[in-house]
Amino acid sequence: MAIVTGSCRFGLWYVHVTWQDNLVYRVRFAREGLDGPVPGEILRYCAGRPADLSSLESVATEGESTSTKIYRAVRAIPCGETATYGEIARIVGTVPRVVGSAMARNPTPIVVPCHRVVAKTGLGGFSPDLEIKEALLDMERHVCLDAAHQEMRGINR
DNA sequence: CCAGGCTTGGAGG
DNA sequence: CCTCCAAGCCTGG
Numbered sequence: 699m700a701i702v703t704g705s706c707r708f709g710l711w712y713v714h715v716t717w718q719d720n721l722v723y724r725v726r727f728a729r730e731g732l733d734g735p736v737p738g739e740i741l742r743y744c745a746g747r748p749a750d751l752s753s754l755e756s757v758a759t760e761g762e763s764t765s766t767k768i769y770r771a772v773r774a775i776p777c778g779e780t781a782t783y784g785e786i787a788r789i790v791g792t793v794p795r796v797v798g799s800a801m802a803r804n805p806t807p808i809v810v811p812c813h814r815v816v817a818k819t820g821l822g823g824f825s826p827d828l829e830i831k832e833a834l835l836d837m838e839r840h841v842c843l844d845a846a847h848q849e850m851r852g853i854n855r
Numbered sequence: 856c857c858a859g860g861c862t863t864g865g866a867g868g
Numbered sequence: 869c870c871t872c873c874a875a876g877c878c879t880g881g
Contacts, residue, residue: 794862823861
């Protein structure tokens with residue numbers, strides 16, 4: 699399989715994905731769409747349905763540098779939950795500022811859920827637009843936490 | 856080569 | 869409560 703790029707919708711935004719098999723090279727939010735497919739799990743995720751993003755890999759997590767460790771720590775944050783820049787920094791052994799800059803340069807948002815990393819005092823930042831971060835967290839609160847609660851009560855199926 | 860970025864906790868006014 | 873600062877990484881200019 700060759701490397702392909704495609705996009706899907708998330709609210710008013712398009713999500714462009716460059717990927718091959720289960721390895722994701724790039725994800726970015728844009729106002730315009732593209733022709734081409736995206737991985738099934740990302741499609742489900744963007745549609746607000748339960749999705750298993752752990753079945754995908756990101757190039758961002760390959761290697762042993764501080765930033766790749768940060769990206770792996772961020773991937774471990776469960777859907778519907780958040781961690782602060784400082785918490786991630788402590789896990790990896792660096793300072794919050796470094797986590798912030800790693801998030802700003804995250805090549806694969808969603809696969810590496812940088813929107814789940816928030817400031818101690820508020821939301822923190824997100825590019826290209828903070829409203830995406832809010833919408834993603836909102837959607838996850840709804841989709842992931844509700845699904846987990848239902849599972850616990852055994853009221854689904 | 857160096858500035859600056861999705862932060863934070865502490866010091867001091 | 870507020871401002872100021874250092875700490876640490878790394879890409880883009």
